[in-house]
Amino acid sequence: MGWMEQHIACPCGDSSDAYSINDDGWGKCFSCDKRFPPDGQESKGVTEKKKNKDLLPVDGFRDLPARKIREEVCQKYGYFVTEDPKTGDTIQVAPYKDANGRTVAQKVRGKSKKFYTLGDFSKAGLFGQHLARKGGKRLVVTEGEIDAMSVHQALKTWPAVSIPNGAQSAAAAVKENLEFLESYEKIVFMFDGDEPGQKAAQECARVLSPGKACIATLPLKDANEMLKEGRTQELVQAFWEASEYRPDGIVSGKDVWEQAVKQTEQGISYPWPSMNGITYGQRKGELTTWTAGSGMGKSAFVREIEYDLLKQGYKVASIRLEENVGRTAKGLMGIHLNKPIHLPGQEVSEEDMRIAFEATVGCGRFWLLDHFGSLEDDNLMSKMRYLAKGLGVDFIILDHISIVVSGMDTGSDERRVIDNLMTQLRSLVEESGVGMHLISHLKRADKKGHEDGAQISLSQLRGSGAIAQLSDMVIGLERNQQAKSEDARNLTKVRVLKNRFSGETGIAAYVRYDKDTGRLNEVAYEEDFEAEDDEDSDF
Structure with missing residues (x-):
């Protein structure tokens, strides 16, 4: 969204220059903090939403004498001066480009700081972003296009970009x-020195990872005034000399x-009521690790949790590195339909499929990572941080940690790599408040295998002790895949191995897989469960 016009009179009558109209016709007054619909606006300063979305052609480049900005800087940023095709007034045009460097929108500056926009800002990045390569030492972010060009002219080689709509929407940008x-290693926010500018700089700094944001202090109003x-x-x-942003937190x-x-x-409930007794539910800001032997149903268990969270109205992101997005979608839709639609021979009408889709994957509160296999930890963390902070998801599912590191050049030090990754995951949970469900594999047992129903311990987590140490909750799934009876083969003990919240551990629930519905349903404990589980055991 972009602002069609800015710094005009507000319909409320309280301000002569704090009102702005965005490109869907709605207006907002940053003085009275009210919003006004497109129709029925009566203030003289409110002009009709501009219908012309065609971009203006570049009309050469020139110096900006009043701003002391040289022609070559304007040319580099694509900032040009021309005539308004409707009024004939002299205007200045700032281009906004997409990821491919194509101009998709323009911000037009007219007389008396009247602004309007052209094109599609939904596809645009920051002003000047096309000039800054992804990844680097330091990047300056300013409050306006003129300031970004002023900074770049002064610094010469260091990149400078600008947010599109001023301090009021800086954090959103x-x-x-x-x-x-x-x-980038460091982001320097060089906003206006007034109270709104400094407040916006603080808000922007809070969005970034700790230690990344710096805030510059200028003796004059802004960068262009300095120039x-x-x-x-x-x-x-x-x-x-920009100071590293440090949030106030000592009380x-x-x-x-x-x-x-x-x-x-009480925390957010699990799908199986008995689990809430020991765990007191799940909470945002906690990291929960699920572990079991190979093929024991870890992904299926966490999928039930995904579905239940969506049903409760939470935002969920699913990063499943061993399945494509179609399989993920079918899994969640199948739970809603009580049918394992990922298997052949399941007859479901298109209408029912649409209802299931809109209740789960297509509800608007669910995001997926379209990626199969391993990926670099920096790449993964960048995407997860965007999900947590940029999209504001409540819970992230990561299935699973072993495949994340499988493609890395770990040499013989897999433990160190997992230690580092777990530290980053823990930091993300702490700084963003997102809840995370992580799936991890186990080391092979010495005697009775986990696939035969062996009891799980924390020491059997594969790869690193940091998995257990940095998790708030560790939950193991135990099941005898080779039991004689089908009921026993489909019965899982849910065992809490670590519980930082209450300290309680042990068996939390018994859950049975129903192959007709594809669902995992809690069942009441019966003494013969243990006998069924052990009937083939030699131990």
């Missing part, structure tokens, strides 16, 4: 371009009374 910004006044050296100095114990006496709430 950062979220929309999070993957690009996170690829116009000939204080270029001070502008360069502000770039290098006195005497100030936490309300938190201390607040009743602890």
Whole structure:
């Protein structure tokens, strides 16, 4: 979304220049904080939404004398001066480009700081983003296009970009371009020195990973004022001396009374009621690891949790590296239909399939990663951080950690790689508040195999002790795949191996797979379960 017009009078009458109209016709006053619909606007300053979406042709480049910006800088950014085809007034045009470097939108600046936009901003990145390669040491982000060009002219080689719509929507712009910004080691926010600008810089810094954001302080209003006044050296100095953003977080114990006496709430329920007894439910901001032997149903268990979270209204992202997105979709839709539609011979009408799709995968609260196999941990973390911070998902499913590291050049030090990955996952959970369900494999048991129903212990987690150490909850699934009776083969013990929340561990539930519906249903404990499970055992 882009602003069609900015800095005009508000219909509320409280402000003469704090009102803006976006490209769907709605307006917002940043003084009274009210929104107004496209129809029925009565203020004189509100003009009709511009219908012309055709981009203006480039009309050569020139110096901007009033701004002290040179022609070659304008040419590099594609910023040009021309005549408004309707009014004949002189206007300045800032191009916004897509990921392929094509101009898809333009922000037009007219007299008295009146703005309107052309084209499709939904496909556009930041102003000047096409000039900055993905990944690098430092990147400057400014509050306006003129400031970005001023910074680049002063710094010469360092890249500078601008958010599209000013301080009021700066954090949203950062979220929309999070993957690009996170690829840099340091992001320097060089916003206006007024209160809105500095507040916006703080909000933007909070979106990025800890230690990445820096905030520059200028002695004048903005970067262009520094350039116009000939204080270029001070502008360069502000770039290098920008302070690393550190959120306020240290509080006195005497100030936490309300938190201390607040009743602890039950977590978000699991699909199997008995599990909520030991775990007190699942919580955002926690990392839960699920583990079992090969082919024991780890993915199926977590899929039931995915479905239940969606049913409760939460936003969920699914990163399943051993199946394609079609299989993921069929799995969730099948749960809704109570039919294993991923298997041949399942007859379901197109109408029922559509209903299941819109209730699960197509509900608007579900995201998938279209990727099969291993991927670099930096690439994975960038995508997960975008899901958590950019899209605001409540829970992320990662299936599974072993395949993440399988394609890396780990040499003989797989443990170190997993340690590092688990630390990054733990950090993401802490900084974003997202809940995470992680699937991990087990080492082979010495005697009775896990596929034969052997009891699981924390020490059997494959690859690294960090998996258990950094998880809030570790849950094992035990099942005898080779039992004589079908009932025993389809019965799983859900065992809590670690529980940081309450400390309670042990068997939390018994769950049986129904092959007719494809569902995992809790069953009441019966003493003969243990006998069925052990009837083939020699131990």
